[in-house]
Amino acid sequence: MNIKENKGLILIIIGIILSCTIYGMVIGIPLIILGTYFLYNKSKKREEFLDNRLNTKREEIRNINKKLEKLEKDKEKEIDEKLKDKREELDNIDEKLDQLEKERINEVDNQIKDKIDKLNNLNEKYDKLDKQKQMALDYKLEDKQKEYNELTIKIKSLKKEIVNDEDEIEMQSYGLYKPHYNFVNAVSYKERLDAIRKEQKQMIKDKTAAICVKEWTIDGDKNKGKSFTNSNIKQILRSFNLESEIIINKVKHSNIEQSEKRLRKSFGQLNKLNDKVNVKITTHYLNLKMDELHLAYEYEVKKQEEKELLREAREREREEKKIQKELQKEKNKFNKENDKLNKEIEEIKKQMTNSAEEEKSKLQAEIEKLKQALNKNNEEIEKINEWKEKPGAGYVYIISNIGSFGKGVFKIGVTRRDNPEDRIRELSSASVPFRYDTHVFIFSKDAYELESELHKRFEKQRVNKVNKRKEFFRISMDDVKQIVEENKGAVHSFVEKPDAEEYYDTLKIEKRMGLT
Known part of the structure; x- marks a missing residue:
């Protein structure tokens, strides 16, 4: 035991021992009081020491909190900067994709132009050949003509979105949609739409909707590689079909161009995402989806047009019936007047048999007047008949x-x-x-x-x-x-x-x- 640190306790013990006797109390009680004083001072110093330690710890905690706040701000700023960089990278990727698409179209146009130039040169060479080989050349020319027609069809399919006519450009600038088909009624659109969807299903069955340009082998097993490829093809087609269905179901006049862009963008993004596994959706399958988009839109438009035409036809039919009824009513009125006029003429003729000459001349004048009214009514009846017989009038x-x-x-x-x-x-x-x-x-x-x-x-x-x-x-x-x-x-x-x-x-x- 440290005597110096516990002197208060020692004094109290000594004081208690001395207080056991009457004479010892004189010295023991002051010792107890003095010991108590020393113990009180010791506990007060301990409390002050603990308060100082507690304040020191609180200050350390405040400093730690400040450091944490600063670290959070710095981290948040760092994350924002990284997100901004990623967004810029994505924008740059989109721009590059658009540029690549334009370059690809220009490249295809140039290739087509070269092909046409070559065909034209071939045609000039064939024209210069000897007449004896003319029959053989005709067969070759037919083959070349077929090839030329196929190339022309390809040109049209590649350029069907490019509108060269000035009026069409002007109309499209106002957001007017140019129909890709011109079927007579909505049923024809529906039949063509079903045929395109059937062709898409057949392509999936034939494994031509999406292809893998590499034969994979996993752990030396080709069957595992084939299963891996089939899973990737199924996944990319499932994603593309789901996105296409959403786009096609929501297509309308105000978003037809945006829907076309979204469909192409989905095609490009999915092919890019699956580029590492060498799986891609074929262009022919994309074209079928584009055809489905256009047909779905035009089918709805045609149905609405037919509804309007039927409504207009019914309205015209109602008006025609109303007109025919009014004409018949007018005709009946004139026929009734004619019956009355004929009766009056007959009455006057009867009066003439027993009348004097002077009276007869007056009655004859009345008959002529009635006949004029009769003729006028007959003319009106003829006009009504002509009006009824000519529905276009x-x-x-x-x-x-x-x-x-x-x-x-x-x-x-x-x-x-x-x-x-x-x-x-x-x-x-x-x-x-x-x-x-x-x-x-x-x-x-x-x-x-x-x-x-x-x-x-x-x-x-x-x-x-x-x-x-x-x-x-x-x-x-x-x-x-x-x-x-x-x-x-x-x-x-x-x-x-x-x-x-x-x-x-x-x-x-x-x-x-x-x-x-």
Whole structure:
């Protein structure tokens, strides 16, 4: 025991021992008090020592936390920089892929051009050969012609995305889709779509959809290598088919070009990822997927077009039935009037038998008057019969609605109604804020043909170049006057300046309200 460090405890023990006697208490109690004082001072110093140690440790912990925070920030910054570098690398890879694709197309174009030049040179050489070898040369020329045709087909397939015609370039710049097929109905599209999908399945069965250009051997076993290759082919086709299905199912007019790019990009990326195992999807299989994309899109468009045509046909049929009913009603009215007129004529003839000469002349004048009315009714009946027998007869109308569409926009349509104004009132009651103004009605025995001719003439001025059943055109009043001049013998009520009463009255009200 260290006496110096435990002197307080020793003094307390001595004091307790001395306190056992009365005389010893005089010395023992002060020793106990003194020992207690020393013990108190020792414990206080120990507490101060521990507090100092604790503060020191806390300071060390704070320093460690600061270092950790700094390390985290530095690490995060380092990770961000690495991510940025990786993104830049990916962008560079995409640019290189695009450049390689362009170079490949140019290379193929040059090869095709060289082939065509060689074929042309061969044709010139064959023309110079002796007539005795002409028969043999004809057979060779046929072979060369077949080869030339095959090359031409390849040229078309390689360049089918390149649009050389200026009008097509302009249309595509507005996002208009150029159809790859021109089937008559949606059923034909569906049949072709099924045929392409069947061909894809056959390619997978024949192992031509994706190929491996290297024969693998694993652990000296070719069967293991073959199993490894089959797994890789199955994996790349599964990935490509899944991505293709997603793209094709979502294709629509607004994303057709983007869908084509996504399909090619998927093809390129999957082939690049599997380059190390020498597995790749064939170009022919990609072309089939592109055909499927175009057909799937055009099939949906064609179905919608057919629905619109059926709706239009049903509407035209309803209107025709309504017109036929109105014509029959009008014809019955004239026939009823004729029966009445004939009865009146017969009554007057009976009166004439017992009348004087002077009275007879008056009655005869009445008969002539009734016969004139009868003839006029018969003329109207003939017109009605002619109208009924000629389903193409009707009125081509040109109308405008400057309140709804602004100036310079005209609707060119057709109606079979006997009173064409009824059709304009129907259109005005539809979903337009203001009534239509009529500029001209043109009667024609083949009104639908005349309407079609006018639509073709102003095809470039169509407001809606996608939906051809929207009959609005941006033309001038001079164009309307030219139409009137060409059909002046059949024109009814030409009006140059539209009234647009509701529209102009609305402007006046807005002006009074301070809205303009």
